[in-house]
């Protein structure tokens with residue numbers, strides 16, 4: 001048995017952040033990952049991250065080999081490709097990164113701060129005693145002998161697999177299962193192309209529910225004639241994203257770009273695209289990052305939020321360990337602070353995500369063509385501000401003419417629910433006592449949001 005102050009499961013972006021911050025305050029932290037040290041950070045990803053995350057977290061911008069391209073914004077295409085939204089502005093500047101090198105930088109920072117790395121070691125189950133999580137059982141990949149890693153707090157930062165959270169008993173008070181309707185299964189490739197796509201400073205997002213049911217496909221230009229191209233579908237659709245990518249994107253819709261291109265790397269992954277878990281703390285337990293559904297539900301970006309979660313978790317854990325027992329109640333401020341900083345915005349966008357997934361390509365085409373939400377309002381909404389609708393007399397007449405007036409009413413109701421979901425999450429209970437009542441409020445809003453889907 002090995003003892004630490006804190007055991008962090010998963011050395012991804014969230015895990016390295018929490019480990020670095022706690023180690024630099026003098027805590028004895030074990031960072032455990034089933035990948036070998038050199039492979040840590042090498043994750044299948046879209047590789048795009050907003051510059052604002054670096055500003056907010058005080059992280060150095062990527063440079064050298066870690067930086068593949070500076071991004072000025074996002075172009076969103078309607079399913080019929082007739083309408084393009086340019087979502088640009090200083091707050092949307094970002095980076096295409098080399099994910100592996102970025103992950104290695106975060107790992108190095110955690111180790112330099114004093115964290116102990118246990119690599120090539122898989123966490124298999126939690127150790128629970130007297131209603132507290134006391135540690136985890138882990139198995140080195142190349143050995144049959146298990147080790148027990150004990151900590152005052154265990155942080156589950158193991159990504160979408162949620163290696164610890166998914167095995168907790170109900171009395172921990174944390175959801176263990178995520179609905180397949182709230183997960184995206186994605187497949188992406190890095191490809192070397194013959195010609196750089198036009199406007200390579202923009203990431204391209206293509207809405208097309210026929211090609212990518214419940215999700216979207218993307219083409220993000222990287223450096224050196226490479227592109228990051230991928231497709232995600234809602235997991236409950238049971239569709240194969242790789243097959244859809246090849247059939248529709250490579251062989252049909254973007255044939256010219258991909259003809260003669262060569263594969264550099266391909267792989268798949270899961271993204272939880274919903275509001276954060278209602279609570280992600282328990283006695284001796286905290287979940288962050290994908291393991292806590294800290295992901296933007298609209299575009300699936302989770303690198304930034306995982307580091308926000310890691311920062312908040314470290315700051316609260318350090319205070320709690322200095323004064324007493326890491327009970328659910330003492331760790332509760334992690335829920336409150338995350339909800340206020342990012343979770344409320346996530347909840348609002350989750351209402352929008354549910355609504356969008358229930359539309360048809362025709363409605364998306366018309367909605368974009370008549371700019372029911374204007375480009376500048378998409379930008380504001382993506383930054384967490386209110387969603388303004390652009391429903392005018394003219395659009396009212398057009399949609400009435402199409403027999404689609406009820407759609408405009410549903411859109412209005414969705415915008416109202418989005419605001420409500422955000423407000424409820426901003427009003428997150430200060431302690432666990434009023435949590436059950438709060439949970440009812442949030443569930444009611446999401447039931448209504450699901451009711452808006454045709």
Ligand SMILES: Cc1cc2nc3c(=O)[nH]c(=O)nc-3n(C[C@H](O)[C@H](O)[C@H](O)COP(=O)(O)OP(=O)(O)OC[C@H]3O[C@@H](n4cnc5c(N)ncnc54)[C@H](O)[C@@H]3O)c2cc1C
Nearest residue numbers: 010012013014034046047048123159163269289290302303
């Ligand atoms: C195809 C795809 C495209 C994406 N594109 C983007 C994008 O462009 N921008 C963006 O911001 N986000 C993107 N995301 C989401 C983003 O990758 C995640 O939200 C982010 O990596 C979450 O960080 P994390 O630290 O929670 O988990 P991860 O980065 O997934 O790290 C988890 C770590 O835990 C380890 N681990 C897992 N299970 C165990 C276990 N049992 N024992 C020990 N170790 C374990 C893993 O090896 C891994 O190192 C994408 C995701 C996918 C799948």
